[in-house]
Amino acid sequence: MAEVVIVADRDEAGRLVANEIARLVRSNPQTVLGLATGSTPLPVYQALRESLEGVDVSHVRGFALDEYVGIDPAHHESYRSVITREVVEPLGLTPENINVPNGAVEGIEHAGADYEERIIAAGGIDLQILGIGTDGHIGFNEPGSSFASRTRVKTLTEQTRSDNARFFDSKDEVPVHCITQGLGTILRARHLVLLAFGEGKADAVAAAVEGAVSALVPGSAIQLHEHVTVVVDEAAASKLSRADYYKYAWANKPAWQGI
Ligand code: GLP
16 A cells, blocks of 8 residues: 655655655656646645755656646646746756646647657656645546546536635636546556645545545545555544554654655
8 A cells, every 4th residue: 555654744745755856866867757736746846946956957857747728828827837937947957858738729639648658758757746636636637537547638626626716816717627647647657656735635635545446536546556655744644544553654664665
């Protein structure tokens, strides 16, 4: 099952994951990162500024998880803009090496397959950062998504649109459609790192980590992967039945294992 690491706060989570990413990039300058948006991964991107200091990142490659369909890429809240602002610019990555699914309406019917080809051509994703939605979605794979799914267009649930309305002037502005890496795409990444903070994520985390593997909880797909690290604060861990064991296992983890 997933390794669960319960940390004190977001900063500690950010440092833990950033250190692992920096280790990867030092050992392979062409590391391929799977980049998530939303508020959850921000502490990782913040901590990376320090962890990657002095490391050559010019060859690092990245693939965003998802994008809204029909949004102007220049819009402040397009995931292209968010990734550029939060990751590419502060870390000094090479913009041409960073991919985001193409959410333009024109050509949308083959945008998913094109993205899959690009991921494969890059040799696959080494480390995929994930957040989780309150309804258990990862990427934008809403409940009901196939575990075999590849990058494709999905319809957002009303719950996700309401959750994400805080980034827009109103809920009406949140696009109805998105293009997202599929659960099957995510499961092909070599290491999954799922982060979650706050009580509002406690149910989704418990369902994903300890609940039944079910398309109704897309995050439960992580139980099918051989290398998963779930990094949560106490509040997000509060509904995990085996939290004490996870703490015990982490405290006794052999140093050579890393995360
Ligand atoms: C968004 C993103 C997801 C993200 C999730 C949680 O809809 N598409 O990748 O994990 O919602 O967002 P947040 O981290 O802001 O709670």
